[in-house]
Amino acid sequence: MDTFVEQFxxxxxxxxxxxxxTLKLFFVTLIGALPLGLIISFGSKSKFVPLKxxxxxxxxxxxxxxxxIQLLIIYYFPGLVFHNNVWGSNETGRFIAxxxxxxxxxxxxxxxxxxxxxxxxxxxxxxxxxxxxxxxxEIFFKVKLLQMIKRILPPISNEILTLVxxxxxxxxxxxxxxxxxxxxxxxxxxxxxGEIWPLFxxxxxxxxxxxxxxxxxxxxxxxxxYFK
Amino acid sequence: xxxxxxxHISKSFGNTEVLKDICFSxxxxxxxxxxxxxxxxxxxLLRCLNFLETPDSGTITVKSNKIFxxxxxxxxxxxxxxxxxxxxxxxxxxxxxxxxxxxxxxVTLAKELAAKREDNFKENKKAILESIKQEGLDLLAQMGLSxxxxxxxxxxxxxxxxxxxxxxxLALKPDILCFDEPTSALDPExxxxxLKVIKELAETKMTMIIVTHEMSFAKEVSDKVIFMDDGYVLxxxxxxxxxxHPKEDRTIQFLSSFNK
Ligand SMILES: Nc1ncnc2c1ncn2[C@@H]1O[C@H](COP(=O)(O)OP(=O)(O)OP(=O)(O)O)[C@@H](O)[C@H]1O
Ligand SMILES: [Mg+2]
Numbered sequence: 001m002d003t004f005v006e007q008f009x010x011x012x013x014x015x016x017x018x019x020x021x022t023l024k025l026f027f028v029t030l031i032g033a034l035p036l037g038l039i040i041s042f043g044s045k046s047k048f049v050p051l052k053x054x055x056x057x058x059x060x061x062x063x064x065x066x067x068x069i070q071l072l073i074i075y076y077f078p079g080l081v082f083h084n085n086v087w088g089s090n091e092t093g094r095f096i097a098x099x100x101x102x103x104x105x106x107x108x109x110x111x112x113x114x115x116x117x118x119x120x121x122x123x124x125x126x127x128x129x130x131x132x133x134x135x136x137x138e139i140f141f142k143v144k145l146l147q148m149i150k151r152i153l154p155p156i157s158n159e160i161l162t163l164v165x166x167x168x169x170x171x172x173x174x175x176x177x178x179x180x181x182x183x184x185x186x187x188x189x190x191x192x193x194g195e196i197w198p199l200f201x202x203x204x205x206x207x208x209x210x211x212x213x214x215x216x217x218x219x220x221x222x223x224x225x226y227f228k
Numbered sequence: 229x230x231x232x233x234x235x236h237i238s239k240s241f242g243n244t245e246v247l248k249d250i251c252f253s254x255x256x257x258x259x260x261x262x263x264x265x266x267x268x269x270x271x272x273l274l275r276c277l278n279f280l281e282t283p284d285s286g287t288i289t290v291k292s293n294k295i296f297x298x299x300x301x302x303x304x305x306x307x308x309x310x311x312x313x314x315x316x317x318x319x320x321x322x323x324x325x326x327x328x329x330x331x332x333x334x335v336t337l338a339k340e341l342a343a344k345r346e347d348n349f350k351e352n353k354k355a356i357l358e359s360i361k362q363e364g365l366d367l368l369a370q371m372g373l374s375x376x377x378x379x380x381x382x383x384x385x386x387x388x389x390x391x392x393x394x395x396x397x398l399a400l401k402p403d404i405l406c407f408d409e410p411t412s413a414l415d416p417e418x419x420x421x422x423l424k425v426i427k428e429l430a431e432t433k434m435t436m437i438i439v440t441h442e443m444s445f446a447k448e449v450s451d452k453v454i455f456m457d458d459g460y461v462l463x464x465x466x467x468x469x470x471x472x473h474p475k476e477d478r479t480i481q482f483l484s485s486f487n488k
Contacts, residue, residue, distance in 0.1 A: 124324035131278050131318040132338035132400060133310050142341065146328050227328040228382035 011198045018181025019205050025167045032103035037110025062108040071101040075173045098170045117152035150224040157217040178202045231256040237286035246272045248459040257433040261446035264456035270439040274406045279313040290315045317402035321409045323389045325381040331392045332377040335364040367395040387418035407438045443486050455479045
């Protein structure tokens with residue numbers, strides 16, 4: 001398989017499979033990190049000071065160190081220190097380790113955005129609800145939640161677009177995502193070797209996916225423009 | 229029989245005592261104006277009546293029901309607080325409308341949520357919501373805002389926002405409606421429309437407590453005036469007594485600062 005025309009379908013097929021893994025990591029991270037981030041944001045506002053300090057310390061460490069190092073530690077630490085590689089060495093194990101590292105990392109970033117979003121709503125909104133006899137739950141869900149979503153949507157969108165690109169870090173523990181799939185054709189795979197264009201071509205996948213997300217998130221922001 | 233009896237209310241924030249042994253009462257359909265310099269405790273008093281602050285001592289009695297007693301705070305569960313504070317309505321200086329709801333929705337939201345909490349809501353859902361909506365429309369009409377019912381707060385002027393806020397407070401049919409400087413956040417040319425609405429409410433025999441710096445308005449609309457100074461009720465009486473024949477030096481000083 002020497003000609004580009006011969007190689008192209010083979011490469012695309014492999015990249016598609018890799019990108020599916022990328023997508024899976026992306027969505028699993030979001031589904032895990034958004035709710036966990038909300039819980040962490042409540043912890044970081046806790047009236048119980050030791051809990052608040054502990055949560056803020058964890059957030060500081062997680063945000064102050066590279067995600068790649070966190071991923072390496074979570075993946076290799078159990079095996080090196082306890083001689084027990086809890087993750088196993090197959091693709092599923094690598095995926096679970098990666099997902100856990102990503103969820104922890106992103107939930108800390110999200111929690112700071114949520115905290116700002118909740119704090120930014122004027123107390124007058126709470127008080128207006130209270131004097132009208134609403135319960136605290138009604139005030140949160142019927143009055144504050146939508147205002148909070150509107151406030152946090154732009155910074156959350158930024159994080160989401162960053163997450164798309166960050167998924168490539170999983171390459172470091174050989175998770176078979178799209179970069180890994182592209183790189184395979186340098187070393188040799190399915191009769192193609194010494195080719196670097198498949199690796200560069202993966203950039204198109206990120207671009208297209210980020211483009212789609214940008215449009216969707218922009219539409220959402222537009223939808224919330226009806227109030228100020 | 230008074231509709232409201234406030235007896236020996238005091239309130240401190242940290243070491244500063246902001247309300248000191250406040251006592252007054254109010255008859256049904258009366259309008260009470262509270263005047264006094266900045267920091268004298270007027271807002272704090274209204275917030276105590278509306279359960280946004282908890283007084284350190286004293287009692288509040290509405291229609292012969294003791295709804296607050298500082299000696300018996302166990303009784304003050306969240307649910308009781310919610311029930312009792314509905315004797316009062318509060319109109320804020322800064323409106324505090326809900327930005328994501330239209331004028332009409334702002335007026336009806338709390339009523340709808342209250343209806344949903346009732347057991348019989350599901351069976352009569354449509355009729356209940358329809359009647360709440362009709363009441364909301366009537367209130368907006370009363371405020372002269374029928375044509376603004378579908379506008380969001382950011383599309384309304386300050387005066388219109390404040391009138392929506394008044395309609396919102398009226399929707400829950402409070403026994404006593406409180407206003408905290410309802411025109412202070414407005415441009416001077418917009419205060420008139422809000423004061424007019426409040427005057428009309430007085431004519432409908434609504435019982436009201438109005439904290440205000442609009443002295444001529446207070447003189448005209450009130451049955452009773454309280455002058456607060458440094459957390460005390462320093463002087464109280466009819467508008468004629470307080471405005472034309474004040475007894476205390478502090479009152480005279482305060483009033484003269486408005487006549488310059
Ligand atoms: N939550 C609070 N914590 C601490 N101090 C407070 C609090 N709320 C009010 N105060 C203080 O209580 C005093 C009375 O405040 P309040 O707002 O009741 O005065 P006011 O008569 O409404 O004044 P203004 O005319 O400026 O509105 C002020 O000295 C204020 O700083
Ligand atoms: Mg005040």
